[in-house]
Amino acid sequence: MLFIVASGFSQEDFLAKQYFADGDFEKALVFYEKLTEKNPRRTDYQKGLISCYQQLERYEDAEVFLLKQLELRNPHPSVFIELGYNFTLQEITDKADAYYSQALQVIEQNPNYGYAIGYQFQKYSLLDKAVLAYTKAMELNPVLDYSFQLARIYGEQGNIDKMYRSYLDLMSNGKTSKSNILRNIDDFITADSENYNNILLKQILLEKAQKTPDIVWNELLSWLFVQQGQYNSAFRQEKAIYRRMDGSTTLRLENLAKTTLDEEETEIAQDIFNYIIKETSNEVTRLEANLNLLDIELLNAKKSDYPSIQKRYEELIEEYGYRTQTLQLQVAYAKFLTFKNDNPELAIKLLKNSLELPLNDRGTAYLKLTLGDVLVYNRKFNEALIYFSQIQKKLKNDVLGQNARYKVAETSFYKGDFDWALTQLKVLRSSTSQLIANDAMQLSLLISDNSLEDSTQTALKKYARADFLAYQNKTKVAIEVLEDILQNHKGEKIEDEVLLKQAQLFEAQKKYESAEFNYQKIIEFYGNGILADDAHFALGELYRKIFDKPEKAKSHYEKIIYNYQDSYYFPQARKNFRMLRGDAIN
Numbered sequence: 001m002l003f004i005v006a007s008g009f010s011q012e013d014f015l016a017k018q019y020f021a022d023g024d025f026e027k028a029l030v031f032y033e034k035l036t037e038k039n040p041r042r043t044d045y046q047k048g049l050i051s052c053y054q055q056l057e058r059y060e061d062a063e064v065f066l067l068k069q070l071e072l073r074n075p076h077p078s079v080f081i082e083l084g085y086n087f088t089l090q091e092i093t094d095k096a097d098a099y100y101s102q103a104l105q106v107i108e109q110n111p112n113y114g115y116a117i118g119y120q121f122q123k124y125s126l127l128d129k130a131v132l133a134y135t136k137a138m139e140l141n142p143v144l145d146y147s148f149q150l151a152r153i154y155g156e157q158g159n160i161d162k163m164y165r166s167y168l169d170l171m172s173n174g175k176t177s178k179s180n181i182l183r184n185i186d187d188f189i190t191a192d193s194e195n196y197n198n199i200l201l202k203q204i205l206l207e208k209a210q211k212t213p214d215i216v217w218n219e220l221l222s223w224l225f226v227q228q229g230q231y232n233s234a235f236r237q238e239k240a241i242y243r244r245m246d247g248s249t250t251l252r253l254e255n256l257a258k259t260t261l262d263e264e265e266t267e268i269a270q271d272i273f274n275y276i277i278k279e280t281s282n283e284v285t286r287l288e289a290n291l292n293l294l295d296i297e298l299l300n301a302k303k304s305d306y307p308s309i310q311k312r313y314e315e316l317i318e319e320y321g322y323r324t325q326t327l328q329l330q331v332a333y334a335k336f337l338t339f340k341n342d343n344p345e346l347a348i349k350l351l352k353n354s355l356e357l358p359l360n361d362r363g364t365a366y367l368k369l370t371l372g373d374v375l376v377y378n379r380k381f382n383e384a385l386i387y388f389s390q391i392q393k394k395l396k397n398d399v400l401g402q403n404a405r406y407k408v409a410e411t412s413f414y415k416g417d418f419d420w421a422l423t424q425l426k427v428l429r430s431s432t433s434q435l436i437a438n439d440a441m442q443l444s445l446l447i448s449d450n451s452l453e454d455s456t457q458t459a460l461k462k463y464a465r466a467d468f469l470a471y472q473n474k475t476k477v478a479i480e481v482l483e484d485i486l487q488n489h490k491g492e493k494i495e496d497e498v499l500l501k502q503a504q505l506f507e508a509q510k511k512y513e514s515a516e517f518n519y520q521k522i523i524e525f526y527g528n529g530i531l532a533d534d535a536h537f538a539l540g541e542l543y544r545k546i547f548d549k550p551e552k553a554k555s556h557y558e559k560i561i562y563n564y565q566d567s568y569y570f571p572q573a574r575k576n577f578r579m580l581r582g583d584a585i586n
Contacts, residue, residue: 016048025055043076050082054089062086077106077113081120088124100129107133111141118149127153148176152184160188160197164204171216178216182223190582193228215244222256231260231268238272242279250280257292264545266296287320291332298340306341322354327363330354331370339473344378365391365400372407377472381415399433406436409443414468416461418447438568445530450494459489463498470505479505496526500534507538512546533567536560540576550580 016031029052035045046069053062066083069075084099100121106113114137121130130153134146151166167184170176188197201224209217222237238253257272273289273296280286294312301309313333320326334347351371355364368387375384388404388411395401409424421443428440450460462485469478482502485494503518519542522535536556543553557577560567567573 016045020048020052025052028052029056050086054086059086059090077103077117078120080106081117081124081126085124085126100126104129104132104136107136107140111137111144114138114141114144115146115149118146122149122153125156127157145175155184155188160200161204163188164201168204168208172212172214178219182220186227189224189227191228191579192582193230195582198224198228215241218244222252226256226259229263231256231263231265235268235272235275239275250276250282250285254285254288257289261292261296266299270296283320284325287316287326287329290316291328294332294336298336301340309336310341322357324357324359324363327354327359327366331366334370334374338374338377342473344374347374348378361394362398362400365395365398365404369400369404369407372404372411376407376411376414381411384411399436402428402433402436406440409440413443413447413464414471416464418451418457418460422447434568442530446494446497450492450497453493459485459492459494462489463494463501466498466501470501475505475508479509496522496529496531499526500531500538503535503538507542512542516542516547533560533564533569536564537567537569537573540573544576544580554580 012031012035016028016035019025019028019031029049032045032049032052035042036049039045046065050062050065053059053065063083063086066079066086069079070083080099080103084096084103087093087096087099103117103120107117114133118130118133118137121127121133131150134150134153138144138146147166147170151163151170154160154163154166164185167176167181171178171181185201189195189201190198192198202221205217205221205224208214209221218237218241222234222241225231225234225237234256238256242250242253253272253276257269257276260266260269260272270293273292276289277286277293280289294309297305297309313329313336316329317333320329322330330350334351337343337347337350348371351367351374354367355371357363359367368391372384372387372391375381375387385408388408391404392401392408395404405424406428409421409428412418412421412424425440425444425447429437429444446463447460450463451457462481466478466481466485469475469481479502482498482505485498486502489495499518499522503515503522506512506515506518516539519535519539522529522531523539526532536559540553540556540560543549543556554577557573557580560569560573561577564570
C-alpha cells in the first residue's frame with residue numbers, strides 16, 4: 001500500500017513538472033494544487049503553484065494563497081517578495097513596493113535573512129533591491145560577506161567598472177581564486193582590444209599594478225592580451241612574471257609558446273622558444289624548445305634547407321646524446337630523416353639503437369610506435385605490424401596501446417587486408433581517445449561501405465594505394481590516383497571520401513581553390529553523408545585562414561554548431577565561430 005501511495009505521488013510530481021515545461025499550465029495547476037495540499041511545507045510545490053496562477057493571469061488566486069502563507073507561524077520573508085512580484089506583474093507599483101519594503105525590513109531584525117532575500121530579488125531581476133538587501137545585511141552583521149553576489153549584480157546592471165573592481169578585490173583579499181574570477185569576467189570582454197570593456201579592464205589592472213605591485217596583475221594582463229590575440233604584449237608580461245619569480249619555472253612561457261603555435265603565430269613562438277633556451281637551466285626544457293624551433297623551421301622549409309636542418313639535429317644529438325631522458329630528440333630526428341629527407345634506413349638504425357637503452361614500458365612503446373611508422377613508410381609492413389602488436393598487448397588499456405591498434409588497422413588497410421583492418425577498427429570505435437575513435441569510425445565505414453557495393457573492392461584498393469602514397473609524401477602521384485577513381489568510378493559510394501582526401505592533398509600543395517571546389521562538391525552532392533561536417537569545417541578553416549572571408553567561415557562553423565552537434569569538430573567550430581563573432585575565448 002505504501003508502495004502504491006509513493007508511486008502515485010512521484011507520478012503527480014512528474015506530471016506537474018512536465019505539463020509546466022510544456023506550457024500546459026491548466027493541467028500543471030491541477031497537479032500542483034494536489035501536491036501543495038498533500039505537502040504544505042514543500043516550497044518547490046508552492047512556487048510551482050504560484051507560477052501556474054501567474055502564467056494563467058490568475059493573480060488574485062496567487063495573492064490569496066500567498067496571504068495564507070503569511071498567516072502561518074514564522075512565515076519565510078521571501079513570501080513578501082512573492083506578493084510584491086505578483087503585483088509587479090499586474091503593474092500595481094505602489095503595492096509591489098510596499099511588500100518589497102517589508103521584505104527589506106526583515107533584514108533589520110535578522111541580517112541572516114540577507115542572502116535569501118537578496119537572492120529572491122535577484123531571481124526576479126530586481127537588482128537594485130537585491131543590492132540593498134545584501135549591503136544592509138553586511139552592514140548590520142560584518143561577519144556576513146555577499147561581495148561575490150554583489151559583483152555579479154554589478155555586471156548584470158552594466159556597471160562594469162564596479163564589477164571588475166569588486167571581483168579583483170575578492171581575489172586580492174583571498175576570498176576567491178583567480179580562475180573563478182576569470183570565469184566570471186570572460187563574458188564581459190571580447191577578442192577586440194578596442195572594446196570598451198577590454199580597455200576598462202586593462203586600465204584597472206595597470207592601475208592596480210602601479211599601486212600594489214603583485215605578480216597576479218601581470219598574470220591577468222597576460223590573460224587579457226591572449227584573449228585579444230596580442231601575443232607580443234602577453235610575452236612581455238610573461239617575461240616580467242618569469243623575472244619576478246626568479247626564473248623558477250618556464251611553464252607559463254611554454255604554454256604561451258604552444259598557444260601562439262596553435263594560432264600559427266610562428267614568429268612570436270620562435271621568440272618565446274629562443275627566450276626559454278636562453279633563460280632556462282633545465283636541459284629537457286631547453287631541448288624541447290630547440291625541437292619546437294626545428295618544427296617551426298620545417299613548416300616552410302624547402303628541400304635545399306634540409307642539410308642545414310639535419311646538421312642541427314646532429315648537433316643536438318651530440319649535445320644531449322642517446323639517453324632515456326632525450327627520447328623525444330631521437331624520435332623527432334627519425335621522423336625528419338624519414339618523412340622529410342626520405343632516408344628511412346638511417347632512421348630505423350637510430351631507433352633500434354635507442355631501443356637498447358634501459359627503458360620502461362611507455363618509453364619502449366614510444367620508440368616502437370615511431371619505428372613502426374618508419375617501417376610502414378619503407379613498405380616493411382609485416383615488421384611494422386609486429387612492433388605495433390607488441391605495444392598493443394603491453395599497453396592494452398593505454399592511449400598508446402589504442403594508437404598502436406589503430407596503426408595495425410591502418411597498415412593492414414595499406415596492404416589491402418581489409419578484413420583484418422575492420423576487426424581492429426571495431427574495437428577502437430569505443431576508444432577513450434575521441435580522435436582515435438573518430439578516425440576508427442571513418443576508416444571502418446570507408447571499408448565496409450565500399451566492400452558491400454563492389455565485391456572486387458577495386459576502387460577501395462585504389463584509394464588505399466593513394467592513401468599510402470600520401471603517407472609517403474608522394475602527394476602528386478596520390479592526387480593522380482584519386483583523380484583516376486573520380487573519373488572511372490563515378491557515382492560509387494567512395495566518391496565523397498576521394499573528394500575529401502584529394503582536397504586535403506590540394507591544401508598540402510597550397511592549391512586552395514582546388515581544395516575549396518572539392519569541399520563544396522561534398523556539401524552539394526553528399527550533404528547528408530558522414531563527411532559533410534568534415535567539409536564544412538575544412539571550408540571554415542580555408543575561409544578564415546587563407547581567403548580571409550570571416551563571414552563565409554562563420555556560416556560553415558554555424559552549420560556544424562546547429563546541424564552536427566555530435567561532430568568531432570563541434571568544440572573547435574564553436575570556438576572559432578565565437579572568436580569571429582568577437583567573443584572572448586578561453
